[in-house]
Every structure is written in C-alpha cells, then in structure tokens.
Amino acid sequence: MSTHDAIDVIRAKRDGVELSGDQIRWVIGAYTAGQVPDEQMSALLMSVFFRGMTPAELAAWTQAMIDSGVRKDLSGLGRPTADKHSTGGVGDKTTLPLAPLVAACGVAVPQLSGRGLGHTGGTLDKLEAIPGWRAALTEDEYLAQLRDVGAVVCAAGNDLAPADKLLYALRDVTGTVESIPLIASSIMSKKIAEGADALVLDVKTGSGAFMKDVESSRELARTMVGLGEAAGVRTVALVTAMDRPLGRSAGNAVEVAESLEVLAGGGPADLVELTLALAREMLAGAGRPDVDPAAALADGRAMDSWKAMIRAQGGDPDAPLPQPTERHVVTAPATGTLTRLDAYALGVAAWRLGAGRARKEDPVSAAAGVVWHASVGEQVTAGQPLLELQTDDASRIERALAALDGAVGVDTEDTVLPLVVDRITS
Template identity: 75%
Template structure:
C-alpha cells in the first residue's frame, strides 16, 4: 500500500526550516505509532524539531495527533468537577500525595495519572508502591467509580492513552532530544488532555534540581503548555516554583510518604504545606470551587480521611508500617553557622544512588532508600552535628552517594531566602 507521504520529505521540510502541514503531522505521528515510520526516521525528525522548533499551529496539531493516537478518557460519569495537576519533576517533590486527597476533600475530583521515577527525580507511583498492598493499575471502570466515591485516584496510565507519546518519550531519551520545549510540552499535554480533566494546574519547577535550570526557559515551557491546554478546551494555569533546594526534608519513596502523611495530619515541613495549599487553591478555582479554603480540610482531618480511603481503594493498608532501611550514614556539618545552600540536584542524585531511583525504566527501586535533610538553608548548624542522614539497604551504596554530595552544601554567615512560588502563568 502506498503512503500519502514520505518520511524523508517530512524530515527535510523541518530540517530546512519549513512548516509541516496538518496532514503531514497527522500522518507521521500515526505512521510512527503503527511502526510504519522507522525509529531512525523519527529520531531525525525529533532532532530537526529540537533545532528548528514548531510554530504554535504545528505544535497544537502535533499534540492533537498524539492525543488521537489512543483513547481519550471520558469523565462525563463523574459527578464532581474535575481538576488535575502535573509537576515537571524535582527532588523531594511529594506534593501529589497530600494534594490529591486534599482537593478531593474540598469537593473536586482529581484524576491523576502518574509516572515512575527516572534519574534524579522521584516518581509518584514508586512512592505509593512503598505502602504495603497498594497497586498502581486501575481499570477504567474502577477509575470512574473511585472518582465518584473517594474523589481522587492516583494510578498508572493505561497503554491506550497517548501511545505515540510513550514511543516518542523513549526515543527522545536516547537521541539527545529531551530538551526540546515543543516536544516536552506536547508530551506532557497530550497525556494530560487525554485524561479528560476539565481543568489543569501545572507546577513548572525552576532551579538546579529541576529539568529547567533557568527562569526564561521554564516560563517559555509554562506559557507553551498553558497555550496548548487552553487550545484544547482545558482550563490551564501554571505556577513557576523553586527547585534549587529539595522540597521538604526527605527524598526517597517511603520517607516521602511518611512526610506526606504528616502534612495531611496538619503538620509537616512549611514549604511542602505552602506549595500544597497554593496548588490546591489553583485546582479548586479551576473546578469552580474558589470559595473553599483547603487549609480547613488539613486542619479538620477531612484530607486525612480522603487519603486513607484513596489508599484503601487501591488495595493499600494506610495503617501498615512502611519499609525502613537497614543501614544509615550521617553526614556532619563541616562548620558552625547558617546553612546557606543545599543543592537539590546533588541530593536527588544521592537518593538515586542509594537505591531510591532507577537509571533505566526496568530497574527495581528500593522503597526504604533515600536522604533525610536534618537542616535546610536558613537553619543554624553546629560543626560536627548531623546535617544529612543517608538511608540504604546496601551499605556499599554510601560511597557513591557521598561522592554526589561533595560540594553540595555550604555553611556561612547568613542565607538569602527565595520565594517558593516565583510566578503564575495563565
């Protein structure tokens, strides 16, 4: 059967700075998903997109073609207004765990399809899988039922949702094309729009521990994604938030679940509470519930009740003890004074090397491994006092984790504090 287009022509058009037609984009995404366009051809096109970019029209069509490669969830049977959130990933970013039940406790439905960690950023599913019995796979029927009964689902995306993205994501990872803003934006938004939520809040991280290291590119990504969401009829806003220091005081799967439960109990680290409430207010506004104060649901226990119901609905035991590491190693403060810097990326790499993350998709992760931050920038520390605590099942992992932390923190006279929420787009 002859094809309407030729992959090489599509590649050449973009390579030479031309605009792809809607028909070319529809064809190449569909043909690649079906296997009719070879991996090396899509790799060449991805590189051409990285170097030449996509116009807003091309990007909207590219995203629509990726959504059309699979099914779009129908949430019309969900009685509550729907609101979803996506984070571009960071270190200690456990915000989904307290946020989803909190927003559900305030009257919205949160359909959250999450991923696993890769490299120095942790995955929400890996964190939740440290809870005994909890399972990430949920059928479409159970997904709708849980949204109606509990109000929140955090689970793995099915294979039918934006399959073009799954293929292209893996290809970008091995071809040096991960950094393309159009490809990042279409990857995130094709999945999020296919989830079927009526509103979406994006948490775009900026800083050393984030994918976007500087404010200019982070803002460009945020604006691109907000534009895509709006063009597809999803009410979309983005917060630009700081990721130069890890969020909270833990990085690692079970450690972060413990910290999230502390937030739901009305405690927890101030930065985690601040960002959870900021995102909750945006999600509730998007769902038409702007007059509901999420802080009340943390105080009165409703958010905790919803968390317990959400975990139990997916087979988890909210009362079961979480795994703890067999071995610990303390990193002491090198001097007395104020901790002025604690590099998020270094802490993320250390947690990964301790076993909390994976280098390849198929690698196992340790539920118990990770890093506990006994001090955060702005805290006064004493020379020789514990600064960080490394947790691992295998003590041979400490050496490489310590190497990652070399030069990652500084003690000085005073620390300048940067705002956690830097800006809002949308």
C-alpha cells in the first residue's frame, strides 16, 4: 500500500505547498506505471503550470523522469562524449554538420533526435531525405557506431525517460506545454539519460522560436543549465537568434544540401558561425578546449566523418537528394537593405509546402521547402528572386504564399538580434 495519494499531491501543489522529493518520485512512478490516471496527472500539470516549481522540486521531478527508464553509460567508449540540444527553430540544421565535426575532433557525439512538428523542422526528417538512411538503431548498433565513427544521430529508444513521453503527450492536449519547469524537465531528463559527459544547449529566441522574448529564453537556459549541472553533466547554454531563419533554407533535402556546403568548407556565414560556436563549447565541455574545429572543416576531416556516419546508418552520402517537381519564385518588393525575414512565417510556409507535419503520424515531403537568396542585412534589388518555394504539390503554393504575407521587410525599422545573444553557465 502506498503512503501517498494523488489527490493530496494535487491539492498541495494547487495551494502552493512545496512537494517533497518522495511525493514527486511516487507520483511520476505511479503515473508511468498506469496507477495514476490521466485526469489526475492533468490536474497536477495545470497546478505546476500556474504555481511553478522550486529548484528542489524541479531537480526531483527531472530525476524521477530519468529514473523511469535507463541512464546510458558511455564510459567504455574510450573517448570523451558531448551532446547538443536545440529548442528548435526554422532552418536550424546545425546538428547535421556539428555531430560529424565534433567527432572529427576526437569527441564522440551521441545525438538522439526527434521529428519536426508544426513550423519547426526535425533532424530525423532531414536525414531521411538521404536515400537509404535509417533513424532506428539497436543498442548494439548505436554503441558500435559511437565507437567506430564517433557520431550517431538516431531516434531515441523507448527506454530513455519513458515518463517524459507520457507527460509530453498529456501536456500537448491539456494546454500545459508552455511552462518553463515542464519544458526544462522534459528536455533535460532525456538529455541527461543519454549519458554524455558534456551538454551544450542552443536556446532559440525570437518569432521562429518556442520562446519569443530574450528574457524567457534566458530563464529557460538558466533552468536547464542548473538541472544538467545538478545531475553531474557539464552544461552550458547559448541563447541564439531565431527572429530570422538560420542559413538559406528550410525543409528537409534542402537543409541536408546546405549542411554539405558547410562540411565542404563553405556555406552561409551565420550557419558556419553558429556551428563553430557550438562545436567549441562541446569540445571545451568534453575537455578538449585547445582543439580548433574550423581546421576540421577546412581539411576535409569533418566531411569524411559525415560520410562514415551516413554509411553506418544505411545511407548513400553520394546519392542525389530528392528534387521538387514545382518551384515558385517570390521577388524582392523594393531596393535596399533586407531588414526583416520573419522566421515563423518562413517556417509555416515550408510546413504548408509539405516539409513538416501537423500530427506526429503525418508523412513529410523530402523535397519540399523554402530557399532564400539573401539574408537579413544584405542588399536586395526590387524584382530580384528573393524566395523560392519548392513542393511536389502545386496546390500547396497558394497557402504557403499566404503565410509569407508581411514576412519580408526592406529598409524597415526592425531591430535585429545578434546571432549569439547570451552565454549561460552555472
């Protein structure tokens, strides 16, 4: 017989009473085991949404979610490990060049990634644009690839923080997603369970991000860094701009193509800058602060690492990427400096073209997306091609164009965030 009761826990949180670690461990464990029903957990989540959590409550909540599954032990790899998590944005393809780049510098990268939902893209969807590549690996395949290649990007198994999977689905249908403690514990329970020595968080801020303003992005970053450090993982966060999209493309195959440009030593300046900034943080966290990742891009080691990573998961790194059957060009509305390219609008446009999904089970189009020919701060001429909409279904173009209404500004008074807004440590 349990000494706890779900109603007592709900009432305490509802009334602003701090929950004990014992109460939190019990309720997470009982819910995961099916002993606390959805309606009671929903009430507790809503109480957390309004009351928040103290640092002690949040640490206990996160640890209980980790303890609902396994925490991987990567100590046998014979090299340090580092991981990266982005809170999601538009054109945010940094994982693709970053994982092989850091691996080429001697640090193993165990990157368990997800799929896109809504206007933000998913890393697995992007990689599945590569012919033959597969996201699902067995535990033995996963560890062998980390040992042999040094980098793996794959789908998380059901053994990592299973409580989070249940709670995430419940938050989605009960209006309790936008809670900093619940977001932080959801992300960090999975990331800590992955077992890396060091973790770098890329917390996006701006219209295309989950957190629209810098202060709430900083608060989320501080909360997550605190949880990582409390669990013994060296953790640092960069708060980075998502008021405009990253790089020059949003979609699946188009983002793979752009990542290949970076690995070949080229690519858009902002994407290269952010990839290198994150790589330096990962290397420093893993005890390799003196290694220069820019050299591994320049001398081809990062590209070799990428090809090995793709081949190890059944993909053909040299195969042509899917191409769209329909293209529609949007021209610049005026001559001057491009001062606004709204990330959220471009993300919605790519989604409507078929690059994203509205529900987890929806398929995505590998070839759909948006490519832009100028970035914020660059000069454009009226009538020049500015955006190219790509899709396999011409009937989707009209709705994508509607999403772009007001998304482009030339010589407007928009204030633009620096690429790296802040760096947060414990």
